[in-house]
Each structure stands twice: as C-alpha cells, then as structure tokens.
Amino acid sequence: MAEILVLVEHTDGSVKKVTTELLTLARSIGEPSAVFIGSGADEAAATLAEYGAENIYVADAEELSNHPVAPAAEVLAQLVSEKSPAAVLIASTAEGKEVAGRLAVKIDSGLITDAIGVNSDLSATQSIFGGTVTVTSKVSTGTPVITVRPNSAAPEAAAGAGNRSDVSVSLSQGATNATITNRVEEKKGGRPDLAEAAIVVSGGRGVGGAEGFEVIEKLADSLGAAVGASRAATDAGWYPHQFQVGQTGKTVSPQLYIANGISGAIQHRAGMQTSKRIVVVNKDPEAPIFELADYGVVGDLFEVVPQLTEEVTKRKG
Amino acid sequence: MKIAVCVKQVPDTGAGITLDPNDKTVNREGEGELNSLDEYAVEEALKIAEANSGEVVAVTMGPDQAVDAVRKALQMGADSGIHLSDESLKGSCAVATSAALAKLLEGRGFDLIVFGSESTDARMSVVPAMVAERLGLPQLTYANNVEVAGSDVKIHRVTDYGYDEVSASTPAVISVVEKINEPRYPSFKGIMAAKKKPVETVTVADLGIEAPAATSTVESFEDVPPRAAGTIVTDEGDGGVKIADYLSTQKLI
Numbered sequence A: 001m002a003e004i005l006v007l008v009e010h011t012d013g014s015v016k017k018v019t020t021e022l023l024t025l026a027r028s029i030g031e032p033s034a035v036f037i038g039s040g041a042d043e044a045a046a047t048l049a050e051y052g053a054e055n056i057y058v059a060d061a062e063e064l065s066n067h068p069v070a071p072a073a074e075v076l077a078q079l080v081s082e083k084s085p086a087a088v089l090i091a092s093t094a095e096g097k098e099v100a101g102r103l104a105v106k107i108d109s110g111l112i113t114d115a116i117g118v119n120s121d122l123s124a125t126q127s128i129f130g131g132t133v134t135v136t137s138k139v140s141t142g143t144p145v146i147t148v149r150p151n152s153a154a155p156e157a158a159a160g161a162g163n164r165s166d167v168s169v170s171l172s173q174g175a176t177n178a179t180i181t182n183r184v185e186e187k188k189g190g191r192p193d194l195a196e197a198a199i200v201v202s203g204g205r206g207v208g209g210a211e212g213f214e215v216i217e218k219l220a221d222s223l224g225a226a227v228g229a230s231r232a233a234t235d236a237g238w239y240p241h242q243f244q245v246g247q248t249g250k251t252v253s254p255q256l257y258i259a260n261g262i263s264g265a266i267q268h269r270a271g272m273q274t275s276k277r278i279v280v281v282n283k284d285p286e287a288p289i290f291e292l293a294d295y296g297v298v299g300d301l302f303e304v305v306p307q308l309t310e311e312v313t314k315r316k317g
Numbered sequence B: 001m002k003i004a005v006c007v008k009q010v011p012d013t014g015a016g017i018t019l020d021p022n023d024k025t026v027n028r029e030g031e032g033e034l035n036s037l038d039e040y041a042v043e044e045a046l047k048i049a050e051a052n053s054g055e056v057v058a059v060t061m062g063p064d065q066a067v068d069a070v071r072k073a074l075q076m077g078a079d080s081g082i083h084l085s086d087e088s089l090k091g092s093c094a095v096a097t098s099a100a101l102a103k104l105l106e107g108r109g110f111d112l113i114v115f116g117s118e119s120t121d122a123r124m125s126v127v128p129a130m131v132a133e134r135l136g137l138p139q140l141t142y143a144n145n146v147e148v149a150g151s152d153v154k155i156h157r158v159t160d161y162g163y164d165e166v167s168a169s170t171p172a173v174i175s176v177v178e179k180i181n182e183p184r185y186p187s188f189k190g191i192m193a194a195k196k197k198p199v200e201t202v203t204v205a206d207l208g209i210e211a212p213a214a215t216s217t218v219e220s221f222e223d224v225p226p227r228a229a230g231t232i233v234t235d236e237g238d239g240g241v242k243i244a245d246y247l248s249t250q251k252l253i
C-alpha cells in the first residue's frame, strides 16, 4: 500500500485530535506514516501507533522551532524525496496551510487546502463559498499536498507498527531568515481547542460586554465546549481575537454550534456554516442567523442561556 | 524604501461568488472589488512608506478588469501600479499564481512585499508563504503589528495561543491580518490624483517565462442544498429547557 505522510499537530508531544482524524483518513487511502517535528515524540508515539501510523519520522532539532513555517516544509520535502509517498496530509490550520504551500513549491506539486474529505483516487472534497458549494478537486502535478479541516473524519483507532526513525535536516538559509524571538500566550486555558472542539458556544454583540461572556463560558463549560466570538465582540475587546469565528477568524465545523446574540453576517457564516447542528438564541426574529438554525429561540440570551446551562448540568447529572 | 503591495480583484462578495460550469473556474466577468483584506495591506504599506520616506507599488495579477484593484490602491495613496494580465493565466491555482507573482516581483528592488492574509474568493491564505519560499525571502505572515526600523522588521504573528514575535531583515515578505489597522478611504484628491498615476501592464511573455500550468483542477462541483428550515420558537420563559430538549433528542447531551 502506498505511504501517506501525515504531519503531526501537537503541543509538547500531546497529539491533537485532528492528527488522529488525519491518520484515520490516511488509512482509507493508503498506509499512514506520522511526521513528528519538535520535542515530545516519546509521549506522542503510543497515540500515533494506536491510530495506525506504520512509521513515525521524528525531527527533533532545537533550531526547527526557532523559525516559523519553513522548517516543517523542509522536513516534509526531504521525506517526500526519500520515501516517495502517494500524498501528504496536513491539518488545515493557518500555519498548516502555510507549511503546505511552501512544501508544494519545494516539491513542485499541486496543493489543495481546506479539504473536508479525501477519496481513494486522492481527489479531495472541499466546501467553498461559505459552505454553499461542494467541489471535488484533484492534484495533477507531483505528490498531492492536501490540508484537511479539523472535524472532517471521526477518529477510529486501528493499531499500526509505529516504527520510529529519526530524521536529521540541515535547514537552508531560506528557512532560517525569519526568527521567532518570543512567544506570547494570551490563551484562556482549560477549554478544548476552538478549531477542533465538538461543540462551540459563541457570543456576539448581543452579549453586551466582557462580563456578559461569563454567561457564554458557563454554558460552554457545562457542555465541555470551546468558546467562540463574533468580530463585533473581539473588536470591542470583550473576548480575545484568537477566538473569533468567521472569514478572518477560525473556521469551525463542530457537531454543534450555539450562536448567542450574533446576527449572522456573511463573514461570520463563512466560519461556521458547515457545523453539523446549529442552535440560535437571538432576540430579533428577523436576524439572518435564524436561516441557518436547526433550532432557534427568539429571546433574551441572558434569560435563555443560564436556563439552558442549568438544564444541561442537571441532565448530565 | 520600496514597498510592493499585492492586491487581488475578487468578485463582489455581496453578489455572491459562482463557478463557471464549463471550465469550472471562478466567474470573474461581473463587477469586482478590491479584496477587502488587501485594503489592510495597502494601508500598512502606506503607513510604512510614510514613516520611512518610501514609495508604494500596487501589484496585481488578473484579467483586464483587475486593474481596478490597482486603481483603488492608487486612490488610497499608492504611487504606481503593475498589472500582470494574460489570457494564459486564467484559472491559475495558488501554485501557478505564486510562481507568476514571484517572477513579476523579482529583480525590482523591493525592500518589503506586503500581502493581505487571504483572498475572499480563493480563501487559501497561502500565496504570501509561497512567494516567500520562491524568492528565498523571510516570511513574516499573519502580522497584527509591524515595526520597521532601518533594515530590521519585527512583527507579531497571530497564533492560536496569542502571538509570536518574529524578526528578520529586509527584503522580506509580510502578510497582515485585518486587526492591524483601519484602512483609509480614498479622498476626492486621491481619486483625482490616481488617474494620473502610472500603471505598467505586463504579459507572461514580458516575464520571459511560460505560463505556469495549473497543478490542480476542479473535477466537479455541486450546490449544497440550503439547510432544511429549522424549528424556531419564541421564548416564553422555557427557552433554555426547550433547547435542552432539542439537544437531548439529537443525542448531543
């Protein structure tokens, strides 16, 4: 079976869910090999094998993490030339897409981003124009480089050999000419990753202020959900920017998206329209977001949301 | 300091974007507009130029009417434009676009090449990284803050957890996110002045290359049926309970 390279997304060796999804997807089109860059491979190895990685290629030189994007592309390019895989799968995050872009240039291959499915002939399904059109595209040059959106496949374990081998890469000048001098954390901890979460609870201008987000956070925590925000809310400084959902924020595709006090502007829809189920709370019955709702309540979010939180907590027992 | 800003003409977002059923590429015939995310790139380029007595050149690749994107940048204050227009580039994928743009930008002595973070039609957010790769220049992308001091450039690169401080020396490639600034509106004076600003039209033959071939193609596409109408109720004091009931029937709790 043809080898499929999967770039591992992780935080210090803790493997992100999207990687288990990509490994699952890779098994349906070939034999997955995980490419692990950074430190923590020992911790990650078991999970990677559990989800079917036959090989785990580890590149763990310190300089790899000192520069944005380009080092990962160089590691992958080297592996593509050594292993001649049938395809490379990368998570469709902002950084993942940039890695994919540089890789495609290096190996002179075609690139497909934001896939929601990959077929056995290596064509990919994409959802475009804010989820209104589905296209099937195929790379016609070189080794297909495909970025896949989180939540596109349900992860299923199926043990792989997990043979580990180390990869050493000497970075080119072009990969080291931009340097990360500091990493600043602004994240509110403890909740699932927004792009990967199975449930997202979002707040917009209707939340009325930073304090109002407490109501949103409480509902999110009762459901084990991530918190999102509209641009109106992030621009006003009520919630940090990295939680913005939409065209210029994150694209999310959870099992359940709950929009509270959000009107449903086209730029917001572009980031959440492919959610499997959408629940809306808005006091304006004319708000366009109701067009997307599987279930909607016309009402004041400060009444409805706390009651829902209470009810969820009760039912979860 | 010589600054290029790459701008793209995209179909009017309000009117909706469509694919041509024959060649399966984006319809670009109708009214277009400057990619709204590129307005932030133009604004940032102008600000850097103003602070460093620089000049700004607006660069685009696209069909004849794409020159309007360059015009808009000139109205905002860019000094001149370059328009790569060639029938053979129709339907270019990101790989081909980045190849053509890199060739167009190369050898013109730009200290900074500024991009938007995403085109609202392709939505790939890859062209800036790919151009940096092709030109061997530092990639300073997803910036919500840019500081230029002489030949040192420092940005805040937006990440999932906050931001990374990334630094490099010119020449460099930058892309900016929409949080970075408030794009100016063209003034009446700016609109009048733009009419006299030079725009150089370039063809693929002028670049001394062959049109880069598309490396991926759309095989088929279909409209997603609109979501089935949902159930909308008015809160009568039990709205939260009703949502919980719905979530229970959907096995979501």
Ligand SMILES: Cc1cc2nc3c(=O)[nH]c(=O)nc-3n(C[C@H](O)[C@H](O)[C@H](O)COP(=O)(O)OP(=O)(O)OC[C@H]3O[C@@H](n4cnc5c(N)ncnc54)[C@H](O)[C@@H]3O)c2cc1C
Pocket: A203, A204, A205, A206, A207, A229, A230, A231, A232, A233, A244, A245, A246, A247, A248, A249, A250, A260, A261, A262, A263, A264, A265, A266, A267, A268, A271, A281, A282, A283, A284, A287, A299, A300, A301, A302, B036, B037, B178
């Ligand atoms: C270039 C560009 C990029 C953009 N990118 C994004 C993006 O990535 N993401 C994004 O979200 N937006 C984006 N926008 C902005 C977008 O156009 C909208 O302005 C924004 O989404 C509006 O946010 P909102 O729905 O929270 O606010 P509003 O449109 O003001 O809606 C607030 C809603 O809350 C309801 N409400 C008020 N009080 C209550 C209450 N007590 N209970 C219940 N409901 C209440 C109101 O009825 C209203 O429907 C972008 C815009 C531009 C120009």
Ligand SMILES: Nc1ncnc2c1ncn2[C@@H]1O[C@H](COP(=O)(O)O)[C@@H](O)[C@H]1O
Pocket: B006, B007, B008, B009, B035, B037, B038, B041, B059, B060, B061, B062, B094, B097, B101, B114, B115, B116, B117, B118, B119, B120, B122, B123, B124, B125, B126, B127, B128
């Ligand atoms: N045809 C083009 N001409 C000029 N600039 C472009 C073109 N396509 C993309 N860009 C630039 O690259 C950025 C990212 O585009 P994309 O990768 O298509 O999402 C845009 O914001 C523009 O700055």
